[in-house]
Amino acid sequence: MRGGKRLNRDALSLRGLYEWVQVLVCAVTATVLLFTFAARVVLVSGPSMRETLQHQDCLLVMNAHLCGGFEAGDIVIIRKESFKDGEPIVKRVIATEGQTVDIDYESNSVYVDGVLLDEPYIREPMDDITADPNRAQTHFEVPEGEIFVMGDNRNHSSDSRDVTLGTVDERYVLGRAVCVLLPFQNFGMIPEGEQTR
Numbered sequence: 001m002r003g004g005k006r007l008n009r010d011a012l013s014l015r016g017l018y019e020w021v022q023v024l025v026c027a028v029t030a031t032v033l034l035f036t037f038a039a040r041v042v043l044v045s046g047p048s049m050r051e052t053l054q055h056q057d058c059l060l061v062m063n064a065h066l067c068g069g070f071e072a073g074d075i076v077i078i079r080k081e082s083f084k085d086g087e088p089i090v091k092r093v094i095a096t097e098g099q100t101v102d103i104d105y106e107s108n109s110v111y112v113d114g115v116l117l118d119e120p121y122i123r124e125p126m127d128d129i130t131a132d133p134n135r136a137q138t139h140f141e142v143p144e145g146e147i148f149v150m151g152d153n154r155n156h157s158s159d160s161r162d163v164t165l166g167t168v169d170e171r172y173v174l175g176r177a178v179c180v181l182l183p184f185q186n187f188g189m190i191p192e193g194e195q196t197r
Helices: 004-038
Strands: 039-043 058-063 075-078 089-096 100-104 109-112 140-141 145-148 173-182
Touching: 039 173, 075 145, 089 109, 140 145
Parallel strands: none
Antiparallel strands: 039 058, 058 173, 075 089, 075 173, 089 145, 100 109, 100 140
């Protein structure tokens, strides 16, 4: 009788261990599939998106193929091998294919298709950078399949105003930022077209 009880306990222990292993394998598989096909985690590097995002914020990013295209106001992660050594950069979409962008540094204004943008998210008025030959242009036309991006901290952002990046082919967009994961005090969804803090 004692031996039978012991066998039952051992069998129950093995069964419990087997169930835990099954749960762990399923969880790891689901995580791998999620971060391979649906989302990824990206760290913000640098001050170009302050105050909306801070240096070292950890973002949850929806993969580009699930976004169904990009719209003005989206915060996107871009990787272009010839720019910033191919490191991912975080920017805001200002205009999409077929649109025109005009920048007036005197009035700190950005116009898309002649309409003044309401940009409550920018950090401070833009410095006039037209003296820089790489950034002298103030009128841009966005080609098909591309987007025009800028940082919210315009005076500390290398973005589509700079000829070294220019308008961005959507194939270089890794995805759209949807949530700040870390640090915990900044945790939350990223509101479209607004600062997160």
